[in-house]
Amino acid sequence: MRVRQGLPCLAAAFLACFSTWCAEAQVVRVDPAGPVRSIRAALATARPRTTIIVGAGIYREGRLRIDKSVTLAGEPGAILDGEGQHTVLEIGGDSITVRGLVVRNTGMSQTEDRAGILASGARWCRIEQIRSERNLFGIYLANSADCVIDGNTVIGSGTSQTLQGNGIQVWQSERITVSSNVVTGHRDGIYFEFVTNATVAANESRGNERYGMHFMFSNDCRYERNVFRANGSGVAVMYSHRVAMIANTFERNWGSAAYGLLLKDISDSEIRDNRFLSNSTGLYLEDSNRNQVTGNEFTGNGWALKLLASAQDNRMAHNAFAGNTFDVSTNSRHSFSTFENNYWDRYRGYDLDRNGTGDVPFAPVRLFALIVEQSPASLMMLRSPLVDALDLVERVLPVLTPAEMVDRSPLMRPPVGGASR
Amino acid sequence: MRVAAWPAVGFIVAAMLAACGGGIRPLVAGTDACEYCRMTVSDVRFGAEAVSRTGRVYTFDSIECAASWLASAPQGGAPRGVWVADYSTGALIPADSALFVKDGSLRSPMGRALAAFDGSIGRAALVERYGGDVIGWTDVVAFMRAQGLPGAAARQSAPAAHDTH
Numbered sequence: 406m407r408v409r410q411g412l413p414c415l416a417a418a419f420l421a422c423f424s425t426w427c428a429e430a431q432v433v434r435v436d437p438a439g440p441v442r443s444i445r446a447a448l449a450t451a452r453p454r455t456t457i458i459v460g461a462g463i464y465r466e467g468r469l470r471i472d473k474s475v476t477l478a479g480e481p482g483a484i485l486d487g488e489g490q491h492t493v494l495e496i497g498g499d500s501i502t503v504r505g506l507v508v509r510n511t512g513m514s515q516t517e518d519r520a521g522i523l524a525s526g527a528r529w530c531r532i533e534q535i536r537s538e539r540n541l542f543g544i545y546l547a548n549s550a551d552c553v554i555d556g557n558t559v560i561g562s563g564t565s566q567t568l569q570g571n572g573i574q575v576w577q578s579e580r581i582t583v584s585s586n587v588v589t590g591h592r593d594g595i596y597f598e599f600v601t602n603a604t605v606a607a608n609e610s611r612g613n614e615r616y617g618m619h620f621m622f623s624n625d626c627r628y629e630r631n632v633f634r635a636n637g638s639g640v641a642v643m644y645s646h647r648v649a650m651i652a653n654t655f656e657r658n659w660g661s662a663a664y665g666l667l668l669k670d671i672s673d674s675e676i677r678d679n680r681f682l683s684n685s686t687g688l689y690l691e692d693s694n695r696n697q698v699t700g701n702e703f704t705g706n707g708w709a710l711k712l713l714a715s716a717q718d719n720r721m722a723h724n725a726f727a728g729n730t731f732d733v734s735t736n737s738r739h740s741f742s743t744f745e746n747n748y749w750d751r752y753r754g755y756d757l758d759r760n761g762t763g764d765v766p767f768a769p770v771r772l773f774a775l776i777v778e779q780s781p782a783s784l785m786m787l788r789s790p791l792v793d794a795l796d797l798v799e800r801v802l803p804v805l806t807p808a809e810m811v812d813r814s815p816l817m818r819p820p821v822g823g824a825s826r
Numbered sequence: 827m828r829v830a831a832w833p834a835v836g837f838i839v840a841a842m843l844a845a846c847g848g849g850i851r852p853l854v855a856g857t858d859a860c861e862y863c864r865m866t867v868s869d870v871r872f873g874a875e876a877v878s879r880t881g882r883v884y885t886f887d888s889i890e891c892a893a894s895w896l897a898s899a900p901q902g903g904a905p906r907g908v909w910v911a912d913y914s915t916g917a918l919i920p921a922d923s924a925l926f927v928k929d930g931s932l933r934s935p936m937g938r939a940l941a942a943f944d945g946s947i948g949r950a951a952l953v954e955r956y957g958g959d960v961i962g963w964t965d966v967v968a969f970m971r972a973q974g975l976p977g978a979a980a981r982q983s984a985p986a987a988h989d990t991h
Contacts, residue, residue, distance in 0.1 A: 518933075592868055598937065599976070614856060615866050622937055622976050637856060638866040644975055662859035662866045669864055670975075691864065 436460035444469055444477070444485070451475050459483040459506065470495045471503070479506035487511040487519070493540070495523045502531040509538040513568045520545035520570075521559075527552055536560075542570035543591065549578045556585045561613070563590030569614055571596040575603065583608060593619040594636065601625050609634070616641050617658075620648070628653065633665075639684060641667040648674040656682045664689045665706070668716075671696060681706055687729070690716040699723050700820065708734050708774075717741035725819040726750060726769070730787070733769040733810070736778050740810035744769065748816040762814040770806045772799035850875045850909050850918050853885055862891035862898075863936065863975075870916045872934045872941060876905040889926065889966060890936035890975060897971035908963075910942040919944045921963040928966070930958025937976040940966065 447457045453474045461482030468491045487493040489512030508521035521540035527549040535557045537543035543559035559572040572588035577599040584606045588594035594610030595618040605628035610617035617633030620642040627649040639658035655665030665684035671693040678700045681687030687706040691713045701724045703709035709729040714737030726732045727750040754763035858867040861884040874892035876884045886892040909918040924942040932941040949960045
């Protein structure tokens, strides 16, 4: 639409620049029908602030590199093909925009990290509305800053093999925005390592081989309103501080090593208003301290929350637990975290003073959860009457379950607004 | 019916215990989880394994994690042995006899750029091919004990852009 409206102006600008010096922004058109037939040729002569429009067609031009401040914009049907041999498009420099292209077919490699689009040493770059298909890595940023990756569709080959790369990978960069992308069929959908002050918002990452998102060594980042669904191992956020995880959905991540959200060595972070639906383990905390876990919904998980003794001073409040096989599991008799004002569908207490919270505390750790933690094979006895009897006795006379791990003010009804905001 | 099932359950449990008595086994990408960092093993070329005194097998996604786990005095005491994957073949080799390339061009899963090789490629050839330093297992463990994984706290901000130019 925009292109069509712009065509007369485009032609005029093209004519003007053809004959004379062009002080203002140029527009160059690349088209298999000519006169400019290759992107490489257009890039070679382009001056800063040129917009290069790429017409429909398949461009096989080797490894293309943009190192000046231009915009490369594809029309529908513009395809850059790596012919199974190499990175398709590389950008490095300030204020480079690529938009509306299909980049595909880097081929696999054991020795180099090939990508559909590789940004290295880029600043103020924008990568928008790209469709990445059958690339080892889809979009890969390294040593870059102040870039935006928005509205892209990144589709891996989806086959189960060691050599699969990540969909959107950001390495050693700062102030990056990754928003409104769809990523599927890669190793990790979104991968961050050594990234600071980044935002990941409104993406959908599903059906990736390992993690929907994988964060390591990345402080002061924020991710919100993303959907992570049916990834091999869920989402892992590790070795980072001050991370805000808000209003995401973690759904249908099944497997012995699968977690809706795995937190390892995460501190001073906020996990708020997320939904954990139908995961083997909804939320897992290990070596993670001083985190606020509030307003989340845990529904239909095997284990809603696994809180290891190495996780300390975390606060769980205003969460809703319903329909989980185990609400809370731990590996210790002691609790170093607090529970308050959560809703538990297993709570059988009463509220005589009608203040909305139960009058007797709720102990969310079943005895059988402790047994399974020690010896996973015992899980096969889950439906046994013996286990029901054990749980009942333990509830009446707690001797093994963590005495301190109780919610003294359990909510009688699910928190209003809570997870649904 | 329910009563008749118990001997079968006992048999299965006994069979599972018996199966745990062996030594190392190949790592399975996408299934095995790291004992230290809990990540699912993805690239077996960087992986490692340890076997405890009681024969329990621990799997690791990276050499960093195996060394950190060993340095953290794991439950059950020192293991019977630690094996690391040879980067070239993925085969598990004893950590004590392996050569480790550190800070070279190979980017390992846990940020310390560590890869292991059996003795078939010499030290000089390894440095020539991958850069970095070649060190032994005791050096790796000592380094991980002292430095740990790249602490997020130690790195307040990423280096400025353009440093690859």
